[in-house]
Amino acid sequence: MKDYLRPAIVVFLALTIVTGIAYPMLVTACAQAFFRNEANGSFIRAGDKIVGSELIGQPFDRTDLFWSRPSATGPHPYNAAASTGSNLGPTNPDWLKAVGERVEAIKKAHPDRTGPVPADLVTASASGLDPHITPAAARYQAKRVADARGKSEQSVLELIDRHVQGRTFGVLGEPRVNVLKLNLALDIK
Amino acid sequence: MTSQAWLQLLIFAGVLTALAKPLGEFMARMYEGKPCGLDRVLGWLERGIYRIAGIDPTREMGWKGYAAAMLLFSGMGLGFLYALLRLQGSLPLNPQGLGDVSPDLAFNTATSFVSNTNWQSYSGETTMSYLSQMLGLTVQNFVSAATGMAVLAALIRGIVRRNAQTIGNFWADLTRSTVYILLPLSFVLALLLVSQGAVQNFSTYETATLLQPTKDADGKDVAEQTIAMGPAASQVAIKQLGTNGGGFFNVNAAHPLENPTPLSNFLQMLAILLIPAALCITFGSMVRDRRQGWAIYAAMMVIFLPLTIGVITAEQSGVPAAAALGIDQQASELQAGGHMEGKEVRFGIANSAIWSAATTAASNGSVNSMHDSYTPLGGLVPMWLMQLGEVVFGGVGSGLYGMLMFVIVAVFIAGLMVGRTPEYLGKKIEAYEMKMASLVILVPCVVVLVGTAIAVMGPGIEFVDPTSGETKSTLNNPGAHGFSEVLYAYTSAGNNNGSAFAGLNANTFFNNTALGLAMLASRFLLMVPVLAIAGSLARKKFTPPGDGTLPTHTPLFVVLLVGAVLLVGALTFVPSLTLGPIAEHLQMIGK
Numbered sequence: 001m002k003d004y005l006r007p008a009i010v011v012f013l014a015l016t017i018v019t020g021i022a023y024p025m026l027v028t029a030c031a032q033a034f035f036r037n038e039a040n041g042s043f044i045r046a047g048d049k050i051v052g053s054e055l056i057g058q059p060f061d062r063t064d065l066f067w068s069r070p071s072a073t074g075p076h077p078y079n080a081a082a083s084t085g086s087n088l089g090p091t092n093p094d095w096l097k098a099v100g101e102r103v104e105a106i107k108k109a110h111p112d113r114t115g116p117v118p119a120d121l122v123t124a125s126a127s128g129l130d131p132h133i134t135p136a137a138a139r140y141q142a143k144r145v146a147d148a149r150g151k152s153e154q155s156v157l158e159l160i161d162r163h164v165q166g167r168t169f170g171v172l173g174e175p176r177v178n179v180l181k182l183n184l185a186l187d188i189k
Numbered sequence: 190m191t192s193q194a195w196l197q198l199l200i201f202a203g204v205l206t207a208l209a210k211p212l213g214e215f216m217a218r219m220y221e222g223k224p225c226g227l228d229r230v231l232g233w234l235e236r237g238i239y240r241i242a243g244i245d246p247t248r249e250m251g252w253k254g255y256a257a258a259m260l261l262f263s264g265m266g267l268g269f270l271y272a273l274l275r276l277q278g279s280l281p282l283n284p285q286g287l288g289d290v291s292p293d294l295a296f297n298t299a300t301s302f303v304s305n306t307n308w309q310s311y312s313g314e315t316t317m318s319y320l321s322q323m324l325g326l327t328v329q330n331f332v333s334a335a336t337g338m339a340v341l342a343a344l345i346r347g348i349v350r351r352n353a354q355t356i357g358n359f360w361a362d363l364t365r366s367t368v369y370i371l372l373p374l375s376f377v378l379a380l381l382l383v384s385q386g387a388v389q390n391f392s393t394y395e396t397a398t399l400l401q402p403t404k405d406a407d408g409k410d411v412a413e414q415t416i417a418m419g420p421a422a423s424q425v426a427i428k429q430l431g432t433n434g435g436g437f438f439n440v441n442a443a444h445p446l447e448n449p450t451p452l453s454n455f456l457q458m459l460a461i462l463l464i465p466a467a468l469c470i471t472f473g474s475m476v477r478d479r480r481q482g483w484a485i486y487a488a489m490m491v492i493f494l495p496l497t498i499g500v501i502t503a504e505q506s507g508v509p510a511a512a513a514l515g516i517d518q519q520a521s522e523l524q525a526g527g528h529m530e531g532k533e534v535r536f537g538i539a540n541s542a543i544w545s546a547a548t549t550a551a552s553n554g555s556v557n558s559m560h561d562s563y564t565p566l567g568g569l570v571p572m573w574l575m576q577l578g579e580v581v582f583g584g585v586g587s588g589l590y591g592m593l594m595f596v597i598v599a600v601f602i603a604g605l606m607v608g609r610t611p612e613y614l615g616k617k618i619e620a621y622e623m624k625m626a627s628l629v630i631l632v633p634c635v636v637v638l639v640g641t642a643i644a645v646m647g648p649g650i651e652f653v654d655p656t657s658g659e660t661k662s663t664l665n666n667p668g669a670h671g672f673s674e675v676l677y678a679y680t681s682a683g684n685n686n687g688s689a690f691a692g693l694n695a696n697t698f699f700n701n702t703a704l705g706l707a708m709l710a711s712r713f714l715l716m717v718p719v720l721a722i723a724g725s726l727a728r729k730k731f732t733p734p735g736d737g738t739l740p741t742h743t744p745l746f747v748v749l750l751v752g753a754v755l756l757v758g759a760l761t762f763v764p765s766l767t768l769g770p771i772a773e774h775l776q777m778i779g780k
Contacts, residue, residue: 004254007360008261010242012269012332015367018234019427020328023372027379027423031389034380039389041416041446043397050397055386055445056416059403069534076405080416081394082315083440085531085559087692089670090508091777095530095562100514107515116517119507123516123530126443126541126558132534136523171196173451174525174537183400 044184052180056080057131060183063109064148066133066141068179069120070102073128086124099123110144132176135164145186159185191520194501194539201455201543202494205462206486212463213470213482219369220342220362221475222246227369235368242360249355252724255343256717258359259336263303263713266329270299273325283318284393290316297701302329304712305337305584307428307435307554307687308704310696314417314438319391326435327424331375334431334464335366337586340716341468342366344590345475347723348614351731356723370464371431378460379426386449387422394418421447429460432584434554434687442544442557443533454540454557461544461553465582468589476614480742485592488750489550492581496570497546503567504528504538509778531562542567549574552584554687561665561674561690565774568690569766572677575684577758578633584685587712590719592754594626596741597722599753601626603739603746613741615731622725625718632714634761636683636707641676641765644703649675652697663700665692669776673769682707 031039042054052058057068059077071077072086088095102122107113118136138160146156163182167173219225228235239246250258273280274295278288290298294310301308302325311317317326339362346356383389395416402412421437425447428435435441442448442457466486473482505527507518520526525537532541541558548555549571560568574581580591597618604611604618611618644650650671654661664671674693681688682704689695695704740746 004258004261007242007244008258008265011238011244011360011364012262012265014238014241015332015364016269016324016328019331019367019372020324023331023375024323024327024420024423027376027383027426028389028391028420030380031383031422035383038386039383039422040392041388041390041395041418042386042449043395050395051400052397052414053416053446055449056397056414057445058399058401058414060401061403062401065401074406076403076411078403078414080414082312083417083438083444084312085440085443085562085691087559087561087665087690088530089562089666089673089692089773090511090528090530090564091668091670091773092666096510096514099511099516099530103515116512116515118524119511119516119518119526119529120524120534123528123532126531126533126556127440127445129440129445130533130535131445134524134534136517136521139523167193168451168455171193171200172455173535173540175523176534180400 044180051184054178054181055131056129058180060179063144065183065186066138066145066179067121069130069133070122070124071128072124078129080129083127083129085126085128110140112143113140131178131180133179135160135175135177138177138182149186190498190501190505191539194505197539198497198501198543201458202490205459205466208459208463209466209486210470212467214474216370216467216471217474219365220345220471225369227373231368231373235364238364244360246358246361249358251354252343252356252720255356255359256720259340259716260713262359262363263336266332267299267303270302270325270329271295274298274321277318277321280318280320282320282323282391285318287316287318293698293701294696297705300705300708301687302326302433302435303333304685304708305333305431305433305552305587306682306685306708306712307433308682308689308708309435309687310701310704312439313436319419322424322437323420327427330424330427330431330433330435331367331371332363334371334433334585335363337584338366338370338468339363339586340719341586341590344593344719344723345472347726348616349476350727351729353727356720356727371427374430375423375426378430378456379422381456382422382425382453385453386446387425387453388418388446389420389422390418391420392418417446425457426460428555429457429553430464432461432465432551432553434548436555442555443559448557451535451540454536454544458544458547461547461551461555462582464585465551465588468586472589478614478742481614484742484747485589485596488747489581489592491747491751492577492754493546493550496574497543500542500546500567500570501539503564504542506564508564528564528567531559533558545571546574548688549686550581552579552587552684552686554681556688559691560677560688561692565770565777568673569770571688572673572680572770573758573762573766575680575686576637576762577754578630579684579686580754587685587715591629591715594629594719595753596750597622597626598630599746599750600739600741602753603749607737609737612732612738615733616726616729617732622722625722628718629715630757633683633711636710637680638761638765640679640683640703640707644675644679644700645672648699649703652694652699663694663697669769669773673773676765676769678704679707683711685711
């Protein structure tokens with residue numbers, strides 16, 4: 001056993017330095033050199049102010065903006081310093097009650113939509129920070145946003161279409177709309 | 190299942206298989222001590238470590254020496270990590286000023302990362318300083334994975350060698366696995382992830398001004414959003430490649446700054462299964478019969494693919510009660526549909542479900558969706574994949590050595606049926622090997638079932654809130670689902686997986702301690718018997734195959750092996766699964 005003590009200590013320390021210090025430092029150096037924007041959070045800036053991150057959702061409930069998915073983070077929704085999902089199971093009465101209330105609220109805010117509500121619009125995301133909604137959920141809200149802004153529904157639908165990100169290479173992932181970017185585009189137009 | 194889901198699953202399985210072969214051959218050359226190509230670039234690092242540590246890599250060890258070195262090294266890592274976590278408050282690289290980690294949580298976390306489990310009773314961004322993440326957790330991500338690979342290399346040598354006393358040098362296997370495999374792959378993957386938007390910096394948390402101010406739970410106005418930062422990509426890369434799975438942020442790979450795009454998701458899913466899959470090829474190459482490696486790979490795929498399809502189908506079917514409330518769960522061109530609670534839009538149903546199967550087939554445990562919110566049958570599959578003993582791909586190294594224990598059991602059963610002494614690759618399988626293999630298979634079963642039983646009798650499901658002094662429940666869901674939360678936790682720890690039904694509050698004294706002990710038992714009480722088998726097989730002489738020898742590369746043997754794995758998994762766990770997910774499923778469709 002004594003023969004092993006020196007190798008154990010030295011190998012552990014050497015690998016700690018290599019994998020715990022050199023490796024993350026080297027990755028950071030390369031990341032900051034080649035992908036500066038991405039490595040630092042993909043922020044959207046207005047002047048020197050950070051308006052948000054392309055990758056982190058924000059909560060909205062104004063009638064003239066598109067709404068994001070429900071978020072389970074606390075103490076406020078879309079708290080990007082404490083990510084979490086709801087972790088509620090599908091047979092939990094609390095979950096069904098919450099979903100039922102969200103469906104009612106959505107239907108009330110969209111009186112002219114008669115069909116069922118797109119699932120993502122009334123279910124909490126895994127991270128609580130989901131920056132996206134489905135194209136279905138965006139189109140569902142188009143008339144409300146158009147009315148609040150005194151625009152035609154058609155022009156808002158066209159704006160949505162321009163903001164739909166398709167599947168990567170046509171196969172990976174799902175089509176989606178970035179809510180923050182869509183809302184920023186609404187204000188610019 | 191939609192055609193899109195089929196397509197994504199087939200591409201995933203195809204690319205995985207295509208990459209496993211070259212990497213597997215590369216690792217075989219490396220473990221045989223031959224020039225592997227990378228030694229020209231990184232050889233100085235390997236030789237430098239040997240020099241300062243006074244190691245002669247050609248001086249080999251017997252199985253007891255190998256086990257002693259492995260245990261000493263892991264024990265040292267455990268002590269170091271525990272101390273680091275306990276002291277992080279007074280150490281540098283802690284821009285958020287996070288405090289010391291409590292004793293039971295530090296014990297749980299240290300065992301978790303040293304045993305390659307990476308169960309997390311804590312939330313990364315609110316508990317761990319950057320120093321703890323790098324110097325503690327990232328290091329163990331590498332070396333615990335390398336330890337598993339080293340033990341596998343020793344077992345394969347035991348099978349290959351004849352009349353030999355030694356099974357390799359632990360220090361050399363450990364160093365080579367880290368320097369030539371884990372480091373280069375992680376470096377490349379980390380940069381690819383950063384290119385997609387995974388963060389990699391040492392900044393303090395950033396503040397963004399919300400486009401529309403919101404209100405917090407007390408009705409106070411919130412106008413700003415604090416966004417957690419840190420060196421995430423470098424840790425995410427190794428956590429996937431080393432089947433570790435511990436997230437940088439609380440929600441792991443569901444966090445947009447850990448896993449921002451479908452492409453980063455695809456790369457991470459590949460990384461989860463890549464090394465365990467490639468090691469099958471390494472095995473075939475080292476035993477000089479590549480068909481043996483492919484047979485084991487096939488057995489793993491035969492279990493993995495149908496179960497994955499099962500999760501996708503269950504999640505895509507949605508929840509009847511939610512549909513009745515007026516939710517559209519139908520898949521269409523405009524939405525993934527299905528059961529979207531706890532899932533991200535960019536991953537939808539297919540990529541969440543494939544990930545959940547991959548991460549529990551491998552003993553990875555990272556998640557890109559919340560398993561706790563899955564439909565009952567969708568959640569049953571990840572649980573059962575772990576309960577199979579983490580041998581369907583499994584952990585790096587540990588998955589294949591676990592599967593080889595089932596191979597021993599399978600040839601033994603076949604031997605009983607025809608009345609011959611069982612043998613595998615020219616080595617007679619005798620009572621000693623059977624005892625050790627049974628131990629490896631049964632220890633996790635006992636740990637999971639006994640652990641769950643004790644926990645649900647009381648100590649694991651309630652705790653005294655330290656601030657208010659009230660007794661509270663650790664469960665986040667009532668009824669059968671609550672039982673599933675506890676069963677999942679002990680299944681995950683008892684098989685070194687690390688994923689969770691995360692609603693369960695595991696950060697209590699009892700759960701931290703019990704889960705910590707479960708993780709230690711299921712790692713080291715398995716590694717030692719595996720090394721004992723390696724030593725015993727190495728000593729045996731070669732028995733040339735005769736007419737009555739069962740060939741172990743045929744479809745017939747694949748069926749036999751799959752049967753052995755599924756039979757043990759089903760007989761052991763169906764009763765407890767009935768109390769949890771199956772009862773909940775009946776409850777869900779019953780109304």
